[in-house]
Amino acid sequence: MIQTLAAAAAAIMLLSAASAAQAASDAAPAAKAAEAPAPGKAKPSKDKVVCRVETPVGSRVGKRVCMTLAERERQEEDAVKGFGEMQRVVNTTFSKGN
Known part of the structure; x- marks a missing residue:
């Protein structure tokens, strides 16, 4: 039972x-x-504040995050750079025959 x-x-x-x-x-x-953006419309300003609901891993409750488009682009670029650096470190560490 x-x-x-x-x-x-x-x-x-x-x-x-x-x-x-x-x-x-x-x-x-x-x-x-x-x-x-829809085709034919002007691109939004980089100073425009956009809010998005982000749900953390392991949670069902989303958190509202507001930032400008420029800040969001910078955050995405930093994430891509950080991921690339992490891959580079792992590849150089394990490629030495450890």
Whole structure:
């Protein structure tokens, strides 16, 4: 009986995690589509403040983050640079035959 309940609880947690991941992946293209300017319209100013709801990993509760377009672009560039640096460090560390 206890094993059945434990298995059911595990199945429910896996299903909820899978549905949350799917919802997040479905929401990402919609958010990008909403931010993309329509053809024929002028690009928004870099000083325009845009708010976006960001959901941290492991949480269902989103946090509203507001910043200018210039700040958001800088943050994305920093993330890409940081990821590239991390890859470079890992590749040089493990390519020495360690």
